[in-house]
Amino acid sequence: MHAHAFDQYQAQNSRIHRLDPRVKLLIAVGYILSNALLPDGSWAAFALAWLALLVATDLSQLGLAFTLKRSVVALPFALVAVSAIFSPVGEPLAEWDLGFVTLAPTDVGVIRFFSILVRSWLSVQMAILLVATTQFPDLIHAFEHLRVPRSLTTIIAFLYRYLFVLVDEVYRMLRARDARSAGLPGQKHGGKLLWRVKVTGSMAGQLFLRSYERSERIYNAMVSRGYTGHFRTLNPHDLNRRDWQVLILALVLIAMIQVTGRL
Amino acid sequence: MNFSPAPLHIPDGFLNLVISLVFWAATIIMVGLAVSKTNKTLGDKQIPLMGVMAAFIFAAQMLNFPVAGGTSGHFLGGALAAIVLGPWAGILVMTAVVTVQALLFQDGGLLVMGANIFNMGILTAVIGFGLYRMVAGQKRGLRLAVAGIAAWLATMAAALLTALQLWLSGTTRLEIVVPAMLGVHALIGIGEALITVAAIAFIEQTRPDLLTEEKSTSGGGRGWVVAGLVVTILAVLISPLASANPDGLERVAEDIGFLDTGQDAPFQILPDYTIPVLGETGLSTIVAGVVGALVVFGLLILVGRNLRRKSPTD
Numbered sequence: 001m002h003a004h005a006f007d008q009y010q011a012q013n014s015r016i017h018r019l020d021p022r023v024k025l026l027i028a029v030g031y032i033l034s035n036a037l038l039p040d041g042s043w044a045a046f047a048l049a050w051l052a053l054l055v056a057t058d059l060s061q062l063g064l065a066f067t068l069k070r071s072v073v074a075l076p077f078a079l080v081a082v083s084a085i086f087s088p089v090g091e092p093l094a095e096w097d098l099g100f101v102t103l104a105p106t107d108v109g110v111i112r113f114f115s116i117l118v119r120s121w122l123s124v125q126m127a128i129l130l131v132a133t134t135q136f137p138d139l140i141h142a143f144e145h146l147r148v149p150r151s152l153t154t155i156i157a158f159l160y161r162y163l164f165v166l167v168d169e170v171y172r173m174l175r176a177r178d179a180r181s182a183g184l185p186g187q188k189h190g191g192k193l194l195w196r197v198k199v200t201g202s203m204a205g206q207l208f209l210r211s212y213e214r215s216e217r218i219y220n221a222m223v224s225r226g227y228t229g230h231f232r233t234l235n236p237h238d239l240n241r242r243d244w245q246v247l248i249l250a251l252v253l254i255a256m257i258q259v260t261g262r263l
Numbered sequence: 264m265n266f267s268p269a270p271l272h273i274p275d276g277f278l279n280l281v282i283s284l285v286f287w288a289a290t291i292i293m294v295g296l297a298v299s300k301t302n303k304t305l306g307d308k309q310i311p312l313m314g315v316m317a318a319f320i321f322a323a324q325m326l327n328f329p330v331a332g333g334t335s336g337h338f339l340g341g342a343l344a345a346i347v348l349g350p351w352a353g354i355l356v357m358t359a360v361v362t363v364q365a366l367l368f369q370d371g372g373l374l375v376m377g378a379n380i381f382n383m384g385i386l387t388a389v390i391g392f393g394l395y396r397m398v399a400g401q402k403r404g405l406r407l408a409v410a411g412i413a414a415w416l417a418t419m420a421a422a423l424l425t426a427l428q429l430w431l432s433g434t435t436r437l438e439i440v441v442p443a444m445l446g447v448h449a450l451i452g453i454g455e456a457l458i459t460v461a462a463i464a465f466i467e468q469t470r471p472d473l474l475t476e477e478k479s480t481s482g483g484g485r486g487w488v489v490a491g492l493v494v495t496i497l498a499v500l501i502s503p504l505a506s507a508n509p510d511g512l513e514r515v516a517e518d519i520g521f522l523d524t525g526q527d528a529p530f531q532i533l534p535d536y537t538i539p540v541l542g543e544t545g546l547s548t549i550v551a552g553v554v555g556a557l558v559v560f561g562l563l564i565l566v567g568r569n570l571r572r573k574s575p576t577d
Binding site: 007008028029032033035036037070071073077080081082083084086112116117118119120121122123124127128130131136139149151152154155156157158159160161162163165166167169170173174194197198200201202203204205206207208209211212214215216218219222 | 273274275276277279294298301302308312314315360363367368369429435436439464465466
């Protein structure tokens, strides 16, 4: 019912979509790793990395602004890095006396702050592109090929499968709570804070029990249908020549970005 | 639906490579232990249970209650998962939750996922289960109170560790990030504690068979109590030091050689680890990271062995 609110996959038949999920995962992680390795203030390398991202987004036929639009999710966290501006090393650029404390932004600090922001922004966009062009079950399958323990990948697969079911359950519970604690708009309604907490806690407990009992039913149903402890996929995953070519090309590109950052 | 990123999910770019790799190593060890532990004791049947429980934690994070002035209390769930399912299963469940949050919602990064899993899944399980295990079989009131305190402390410890990771990465100033993170999470933690207590009380009333003494004690041995207490005491000791006297902690870090305040952030926690042949290149950073990771690997294997020996279930 709410599946579309969660699933980030954008169906297309582009070159990027057709790549092997393992290749996409490796390239995405390599790209993020490369961003983390670039020194502060290597703007040319950051620009090159952004260009590479834009090319990949273009190839995926999702529209150039696609990842850009969704990249705001990580923005609130930027607040954390603001204090890096007032780094103790470097030349002070100004001095602001706030009464109780004097703040002095430094050149090193400002460069550091913007570098952190750019790194994070590029990395988030790459992750968005990865999940937008790869179906989640394929992604899990890629994890399995990359030696993530099978029990863990199976748990993640179950989480993904039942997330929508349980979220619907939550929506039903929230609707029931709202229906039972109706009130006139603008007027105080519902009990005291402690009562609200108790209601919410009982809902969490109720949800837990329903999930627990559901998992027992699921397991029994699966065993009776021949579940042997792991999932199978209908999508064959074989690395063909094109996958290797793209992987090598991407690695060369990442190496070039690194070299640019250190010139 | 609106899904707001919680301040504990660190995005990529905010931690440096060494810190990211060190916490990846720690997380891989703990999750690997958890996988082998749960495989041994729980078997096939437990996989669907843990998967659905992970979906439960995810969905339960959407439950909120209005507090005041437009803000609302939220639920993180790490301590509850560890208390109800046992620590190893709790770690696996939270690992799955954090992974899917990062992959589906970009709530938390990929390279820093190790740190995020460690903060929100492993640390909360150690504190949540360790403290609750201490009072397993005691009176109901005492158990619920301890569960609440454990949930609050787990939230605070996760916030503290996140703050320290950000500081060690050179992303932020210690004297700003620690009080800010602890201040915000002191409130979030109260909501967490109250919901955890209410949820456990409800489960005990409805399905008392799920929370018996044998169930809680068979989930993990006495080693968890020790680990939980040690981590809690560490967190309690570091927080006031870090928030009231940040210069003190920075001084300590500098004296030990932890902190090389300045631009070459990747070398901060291993400043003496310079490889003359490699110089200050990316390769040298990776090697430094791998060395740091190996050290943590070794330590954790020792701890893990110890835990296993002490646990009476083996």
